[in-house]
Amino acid sequence: MATQAKRRRVVGPAGGGDPAPVAGFLSWCRRVGLELSPKVAVSRQGTVAGYGMVARESVQAGELLFAVPRAALLSQHTCAIGGLLERERGALQSQSGWVPLLLALLHELQAPASPWSPYFALWPELGRLEHPMFWPEEERRRLLQGTGVPEAVEKDLANIRSEYYSIVLPFMEAHSDLFSPRVRSLELYRQLVALVMAYRREVIFMRLAWEGPGPSFSLPPQHCLRMVATQPIPEGHEIFNTYGQMANWQLIHMYGFAEPYPDNTDDTADIQMVTVREAALQGTKVEAERLLLYERWDFLCKLEMVGEEGAFVIGREEVLTEEELATTLKVLCMPAEEFREFKDHDGWRDDKREEDSLTITDIPKLKASWRQLLRDSVLLTLQTYATDLKTEQDLLSNEVYATLSWREQQALQVRYGQKMILHQLLELTS
Structure with a gap:
């Protein structure tokens, strides 16, 4: 499900703001044959940021919002060079x-x-x-x-x-x-x-249709690009094209903003794969155990389950890298003789058992050694942040939050969302 894009809103009726750029743009639209629904308006008012598209009256799912002739699209194929x-x-x-x-x-x-x-x-x-x-x-x-x-x-x-x-x-x-x-x-x-x-499109054109929840592009007749509403849009609401399922760290990285907790149901936290290796190394006591641990890690690399720059991705309701994390915990925690047999058989790829499940709800049922390794990995991950969860919660109090800069607020939402997921894992592995 697409996430709701949250930014500071400019309050006001549709059609307001500096009319000159909009008037020039709409005149150009008519010249190039761009079809714009009479139910929508290009405006700077009533939008979350800059120019956007606002519903003049209610729009039903399936209604055409605009159609752009392909010749009007700006790309490397249509430009002067x-x-x-x-x-x-x-x-x-x-x-x-x-x-x-x-x-x-x-x-x-x-x-x-x-x-x-x-x-x-x-x-x-x-x-x-x-x-x-x-x-x-x-x-x-x-x-x-x-x-x-x-x-x-x-x-x-x-x-x-x-x-x-x-x-x-x-x-x-x-x-x-x-x-x-x-x-x-x-x-x-x-x-x-x-x-x-x-x-991220090969063709850059309708930025005025801000990305967020709502309509999406549908490729139609070969001579134009059409945008239709995928859900009802009430009068006065801004019209968005979806960002897709993106965590807050991706939103701030690619777009410069994050959603306030807990609005982003697609938020995730990463546990670096090498952090799990580091947590496993903490449990070794002699050189032979450390060497065996590295042998297990190399084998996981061969199976393409881990990598030096990879991460295990944990969502609020699911483990997005379930197979990779389950296999890693299994290999790093299994007895030495069992690992030898596992390695000789190239990983028993078809031997997926119920106890290997890594859905969020099944984490408390994992083997004790698995839960401990996962817990240690989470604790190491939390140490990479400059502040703890309590500090973030204090900053989120209304009085303090309002004094923060825009960047501080967005970064706080990213950190807090990730830490809430990681602390949920701590509870599940306790």
């Missing part, structure tokens, strides 16, 4: 796969006569994006330590920098007549990556 990007496709290959699209955006952004200028007028201010990649490193680490976000951001920044200097900048310099100096900027490239990362 589409032919060049296609010819150079081989040289523009990258890990992200987004370089051609990002170059298309860079070119169109600087072009005074770009067909998409009215669309760009509705974009958020790129310099004010709230993704953690734009936070100072010290603030990011202080507020999000233990959540996994700082590590994910560091990888993003390293990849963006490498991609920019090895592919994007050389391409723009080789075609300096097509790219002005003002768009040859790592910072601008990073901002566009954040925008594309947040909206």
Whole structure:
């Protein structure tokens, strides 16, 4: 089920705000043949952030909200340098796969006569994006330590920098007549990556339909892209495209916000796979036991159940990596002779027994050794955070919470949601 996107709401009737960008955009929509339902309005008022789409009157499930001719979609295929990007496709290959699209955006952004200028007028201010990649490193680490976000951001920044200097900048310099100096900027490239990362589609167009609960894209007639309502939308409500099932750490990483506890039913907490290995090592007493433990770990790697950078993912109501965690606990806890036999038979892959279950409700029924290893792993994971659960609960009190900055509030929701899941596991393993 899609999660409810929560952000600060701008109160006011639909159709308000600065009319100039909206009027220009709607005029452009008519010129390019974009079909917009009379039941909806593009507005800055009544939306959670920036420009959005608001229901003028109630909308029923299945009703068309808008239809966009494919020729009006901004992509590497429809931009002014589409032919060049296609010819150079081989040289523009990258890990992200987004370089051609990002170059298309860079070119169109600087072009005074770009067909998409009215669309760009509705974009958020790129310099004010709230993704953690734009936070100072010290603030990011202080507020999000233990959540996994700082590590994910560091990888993003390293990849963006490498991609920019090895592919994007050389391409723009080789075609300096097509790219002005003002768009040859790592910072601008990073901002566009954040925008594309947040909206992850090969075609970037209808950002005005903010992501959140509600309608979703359906691919129809080949000449247009249509958005229809998947549930009734009351009059005055903002219309959203779904984020999908995402934990709070993913929401803040990709979009710059988190949902307040306990609204995000898809929230998760990670236990790093190497943390379980570390917890198991704590129980070894002699070198022979440690060597055997590493042999077990190597075998789990061979079975592709664990990895040095992997994580076991725990939800509020389920273990999302049930097979991997169950197999890991089994292998690390089984007697030495049983492990030898298990290894000789390459893992008894079809021998899944009821006691191996790792649903949340079945955790108290696990073997004592399994529960102890899982508990020790949770305790080690909780130590990676800078504060404990009680401190977070105190910060969430209404008086204190209101004094926190936007970033502090969002980071707190991420930490608190994860810790609640981990403390639930502690109770189940006690």
